[in-house]
Amino acid sequence: MSKPVCVVIGVGPGNGTAIAKKFAEQGYAVALCARTELKLNALAKELPDAAAFVYDVTDPEAAARVFADIEQSLGAVAVVAYNAGSGTWGNVDEVAVDSFQLSWEVNTRGLLLAVKAVLPQMRKRGGGAIVITGATAALRGGLASTAFASAKAAQRSLAQSLAKQLGPEKIHIGYVVLDGMVDLEKTMTNIVDKPLDFFLSAEQIAEAFFYLATQPERAWTFEMDLRPYGEKW
Numbered sequence: 001m002s003k004p005v006c007v008v009i010g011v012g013p014g015n016g017t018a019i020a021k022k023f024a025e026q027g028y029a030v031a032l033c034a035r036t037e038l039k040l041n042a043l044a045k046e047l048p049d050a051a052a053f054v055y056d057v058t059d060p061e062a063a064a065r066v067f068a069d070i071e072q073s074l075g076a077v078a079v080v081a082y083n084a085g086s087g088t089w090g091n092v093d094e095v096a097v098d099s100f101q102l103s104w105e106v107n108t109r110g111l112l113l114a115v116k117a118v119l120p121q122m123r124k125r126g127g128g129a130i131v132i133t134g135a136t137a138a139l140r141g142g143l144a145s146t147a148f149a150s151a152k153a154a155q156r157s158l159a160q161s162l163a164k165q166l167g168p169e170k171i172h173i174g175y176v177v178l179d180g181m182v183d184l185e186k187t188m189t190n191i192v193d194k195p196l197d198f199f200l201s202a203e204q205i206a207e208a209f210f211y212l213a214t215q216p217e218r219a220w221t222f223e224m225d226l227r228p229y230g231e232k233w
Contacts, residue, residue, distance in 0.1 A: 005077045079128060
């Protein structure tokens with residue numbers, strides 16, 4: 001297949017779906033990755049040259065297998081959007097150790113495994129881009145974010161290390177700090193006292209991902225933070 005390939009890891013009803021649609025609109029073949037095949041297949045039917053791949057980022061063996069399948073089916077990967085995330089909330093008295101571990105497995109170890117799996121393909125292509133969904137918790141820990149904040153901070157530090165190493169190989173690492181609630185239908189139903197522009201737009205987040213993935217290499221952005229007016233910072 002002649003189209004460039006974008007892999008979206010963590011395709012849910014919000015950011016993941018919006019990112020997949022954006023890259024498809026821009027002429028990419030899109031590999032849709034998540035744990036639930038049924039929902040992936042429905043989205044794959046909507047998009048041209050899209051394919052579904054069941055991918056559990058907590059499985060240490062999954063990344064190598066899935067990226068090999070993607071290369072065989074669609075071609076060498078040009079872009080990875082790492083949108084997998086796990087948010088278990090609670091303070092140190094409330095958080096369970098297994099929930100703490102899971103947050104690290106999804107946000108940090110999962111990213112490391114995905115990068116290791118895709119690097120041979122990007123190096124073969126002569127470059128690529130890996131754009132990661134971050135969070136405000138990567139910059140500061142909140143009272144109830146004992147597990148999530150520590151994992152996101154580690155993820156951000158990992159991304160910085162990757163950027164420093166892989167930049168000379170023309171592999172761009174971008175980290176998108178989302179500071180706010182995304183306009184998911186479930187969120188909007190539960191929070192009815194806020195106007196629409198109080199929420200982050202999944203479609204506009206996808207625009208930012210595409211911008212980072214296609215920036216000219218002499219003016220790369222490592223970190224971009226996105227927030228609506230209602231967030232304090």
